[in-house]
């Protein structure tokens with residue numbers, strides 16, 4: 409496995425820090441660390457930037473002058489793609505699907521949407537339940553007919569090229585742990601379109617790291633999520649020249665923390681946001697990282713990680729907080745002294 413075989417634009421701020429979370433560790437009774445992939449540098453950071461290093465390099469190799477992608481209204485992937493495109497001087501068009509039905513102004517115009525537009529991307533809105541893959545093809549055909557050289561990036565940047573970014577993260581994380589003599593017993597993170605987990609599991613398997621990985625689901629039920637991750641991991645391993653290296657049993661997702669649906673905040677997620685913010689000064693987002701963290705917190709309280717050193721991969725998304733301000737009651741922080 410040699411990542412330098414693949415075109416890549418070195419634009420992310422890497423390596424991201426690996427830090428202990430002392431107060432949260434004490435609270436949960438485990439040795440909890442955090443891999444700060446919320447600090448990848450591009451337009452407030454996040455996990456899509458690692459994937460885009462490889463995807464955008466491929467777009468450039470193909471001579472693209474426009475990228476098209478899709479996501480939910482408050483898509484962190486859309487925002488990071490828009491920023492990367494701005495940096496490269498290519499156009500970016502984003503199809504945004506309304507997966508929540510929220511019609512308040514901040515959800516639809518603040519947070520990631522504001523940043524999409526600040527980076528110069530154009531956006532197009534779709535009601536929930538559309539076949540966004542078909543819609544992206546339609547948009548790409550139209551833009552090509554107008555003379556643009558279009559490169560289509562799948563939702564979340566999750567294909568074998570994008571997943572290479574998280575193979576790279578696995579190498580980086582294990583490298584940091586080895587340097588410090590830090591034995592990692594478990595890695596936990598939020599999983600969605602599956603590129604993050606697929607890349608991590610492939611990288612860990614290819615280097616025979618023997619560190620169990622747990623994805624906390626944010627949308628699909630467990631069986632579907634695991635199949636998506638396994639399929640993408642298998643393709644990623646083949647692309648890397650180590651086909652078959654990921655075993656089906658290496659792919660573990662837990663979708664018990666999705667709540668009512670994708671993009672709908674949960675009570676446990678809000679509690680996780682408060683705990684990370686108040687105990688560690690770290691911001692999570694209600695759609696992904698908070699649900700991931702809520703799974704981590706609940707499982708820790710149930711002694712699933714007893715005696716273990718756990719690394720939480722923070723996949724970013726805090727900008728989404730400004731689209732979800734309605735989910736937080738903070739009136740009681742106004743006091744008169």
Ligand SMILES: *Cc1c(COP(=O)(O)O)cnc(C)c1O
Nearest residue numbers: 484600601602604696723724725
């Ligand atoms: C996209 C995203 C995820 C999920 O990563 P996938 O590679 O899509 O599974 C997790 N957290 C945040 C903040 C994200 O934006």
